[in-house]
Amino acid sequence: MSVAETLAAAKPRSGRAISFLFFAIAIALIVATPFLPNYYVRVINSLLIYILLGIGLNIVIGYAGLLDLGFVAFYAVGAYSYALLASPQLDLHWPFLLILLVAACLGAVTGILLGIPVLRLRGDYLAIVTLGFGEIIRIIINNLDWLTGGPKGIARLDKASILGIQVARPIDFFWLLLITVLVVGTLVWRLERSILGKAWAAIREDQDAARGIGINTTNAKLAAFATSATIGSIAGAIFAASQRFVSPESFTLQESVLIVLMIVVGGIGNILGIVAGATILMLLPEVLREFAEWRILFLGLLMIFLIIVRPAGIVPRSFGPDKLIRRLFGK
Amino acid sequence: MTLTFDRLRKQYGQVVAIDDVTASFAPGLIHGVIGPNGAGKSTLINMTAGSYSVSAGSIALDGKRLDTLKKYQIANSGVARTYQNIRLFDQMTVLENLEVCFYPADVGGTLKEVTWPPYAAARRERRREKCMETLRLFDLQGYAQAEAGSLPYGRQRMLEIARALVCDPRVLLLDEPAAGLNHHETAELTARLAAQRLPDRITIIVEHDMDLVMSLCDNIIVMHHGKLLFQGTPAEVQASPDVQLAYLGTANDIDDIRAAAQDRRAQLGIRARRRS
Ligand SMILES: Nc1ncnc2c1ncn2[C@@H]1O[C@H](COP(=O)(O)OP(=O)(O)OP(=O)(O)O)[C@@H](O)[C@H]1O
Numbered sequence A: 001m002s003v004a005e006t007l008a009a010a011k012p013r014s015g016r017a018i019s020f021l022f023f024a025i026a027i028a029l030i031v032a033t034p035f036l037p038n039y040y041v042r043v044i045n046s047l048l049i050y051i052l053l054g055i056g057l058n059i060v061i062g063y064a065g066l067l068d069l070g071f072v073a074f075y076a077v078g079a080y081s082y083a084l085l086a087s088p089q090l091d092l093h094w095p096f097l098l099i100l101l102v103a104a105c106l107g108a109v110t111g112i113l114l115g116i117p118v119l120r121l122r123g124d125y126l127a128i129v130t131l132g133f134g135e136i137i138r139i140i141i142n143n144l145d146w147l148t149g150g151p152k153g154i155a156r157l158d159k160a161s162i163l164g165i166q167v168a169r170p171i172d173f174f175w176l177l178l179i180t181v182l183v184v185g186t187l188v189w190r191l192e193r194s195i196l197g198k199a200w201a202a203i204r205e206d207q208d209a210a211r212g213i214g215i216n217t218t219n220a221k222l223a224a225f226a227t228s229a230t231i232g233s234i235a236g237a238i239f240a241a242s243q244r245f246v247s248p249e250s251f252t253l254q255e256s257v258l259i260v261l262m263i264v265v266g267g268i269g270n271i272l273g274i275v276a277g278a279t280i281l282m283l284l285p286e287v288l289r290e291f292a293e294w295r296i297l298f299l300g301l302l303m304i305f306l307i308i309v310r311p312a313g314i315v316p317r318s319f320g321p322d323k324l325i326r327r328l329f330g331k
Numbered sequence B: 001m002t003l004t005f006d007r008l009r010k011q012y013g014q015v016v017a018i019d020d021v022t023a024s025f026a027p028g029l030i031h032g033v034i035g036p037n038g039a040g041k042s043t044l045i046n047m048t049a050g051s052y053s054v055s056a057g058s059i060a061l062d063g064k065r066l067d068t069l070k071k072y073q074i075a076n077s078g079v080a081r082t083y084q085n086i087r088l089f090d091q092m093t094v095l096e097n098l099e100v101c102f103y104p105a106d107v108g109g110t111l112k113e114v115t116w117p118p119y120a121a122a123r124r125e126r127r128r129e130k131c132m133e134t135l136r137l138f139d140l141q142g143y144a145q146a147e148a149g150s151l152p153y154g155r156q157r158m159l160e161i162a163r164a165l166v167c168d169p170r171v172l173l174l175d176e177p178a179a180g181l182n183h184h185e186t187a188e189l190t191a192r193l194a195a196q197r198l199p200d201r202i203t204i205i206v207e208h209d210m211d212l213v214m215s216l217c218d219n220i221i222v223m224h225h226g227k228l229l230f231q232g233t234p235a236e237v238q239a240s241p242d243v244q245l246a247y248l249g250t251a252n253d254i255d256d257i258r259a260a261a262q263d264r265r266a267q268l269g270i271r272a273r274r275r276s
């Protein structure tokens, strides 16, 4: 037996142990969070927001194979929806859930608006145009002082409340985000396995052959852009509500790139991979906080290391949530 | 139900690939398209399937124009095809390669598939059953969960044909299905295609393997320099001096045509091996 075969044969068992380990860590973390100091809860919250963003962007990048570098625009749309509809800025004070709905719809519309002009583009060209789109949205926000407060942003956003329950403390947002991630994650995973998800995969593999089997690639791609943007926008609204302050600074190209990195490092096209990628890229800087100036360097080295040893990401595409569940609870 | 080409023409810049071709293809028959390299056979398939635009003339199915439709709409009118150079969804499984063909039929239920698990399970099961049935026809059921791109070349050819057949097409276009296959595989393919000769299906096969063409086809079209040179039964084609001339310049019998086709196959076999 060759080394590769031995490894392949050993994999299911060690895979099971690793699955259990990570599952246990995740559960422990969830259980422990309410007892952690606020600072750490905030870190975990921002991790959850990035997971949400990663799940959204992954639809376009991982499923449909379209490299979108302007994702942060949708995040901004959601954040500013909340900021404008629940603050003294326009003296509007809509309820949180209603704003979430509005943000979701606005996100979908912007997603389609971005999608239409880039339908014919792929690869590098698509990346550049979407990058431009992200910057345009940020610059508009930056310059529309009368509406968005310009670079100063909008402060004193309303405290959110859901059906009379106030969501204000970090721990409240932890629960809100956890539920959102679980619900969105499950739906997106089901979407991946649906016939539309298969069509996205076919478009990613060979767009022309996909048309040849009757897939209206225009509609399928717009659906990807719209769902992805909806999730980005929802994440933005929750983000704004938890910060109670928004400014264009939160929506730079760097954010888009960070989310793309999470996807690539974690495992493109796989929700579990996004959780892994986001965790590494979010928590590592926290762990390395003491080495302040060196953090970026460490991060860079880590990225190079990971890309060499695991070019398909930490969790490969084939190891999806269904496999995890089977490993954990199966025979 | 008939597929018709009416004064069809295709030009790539200065090159005239198809020149004033008028033909009609009746259902229930297997139509063969033969001709030397560069005769325009693939171009005919590509125009019919909507991969290439039509320079002049028209293509119609049942009197309904196809050439004005988009590629996916043509597919949804019941036209399925394979490619001269295999085009599978390489990183998807064999089963998924077929399942995704149900997109046009099932996409309307996507929201329900996402939100209502029992519905999704039922849909998936139904798709799966149909796909497995088709895979069995091509002896691919054992590969259902394998990545399509990892299959041996011959199996990939079969899978591509299975993908074209899974949604029960009215028009089946096969561009050199036997290219790169060995004798045994070609014989299997011939038998499987013969079984797919349905009364309401139009099958068009572009092929250089004369044994396959002569034994399988009911009607043969011979292309030469973009023109329709000859149309008739296999026996008529074999007897036609024009056809022999087109193939070999000085040919005088069908054995020479066979020999030419064999050369061609060897050439393709090499290409196939390089690919994989
Ligand atoms: N995309 C293209 N651009 C330019 N010329 C093309 C293109 N496709 C085909 N041609 C030309 O059109 C002519 C017909 O090509 P086609 O591929 O239809 O031939 P064929 O009969 O399928 O040949 P073969 O047996 O080699 O597959 C050839 O001269 C070819 O060079």
Ligand SMILES: [Mg+2]
Pocket (backbone or CB within 6 Å): B041, B042, B043, B084, B175
């Ligand atoms: Mg050809």
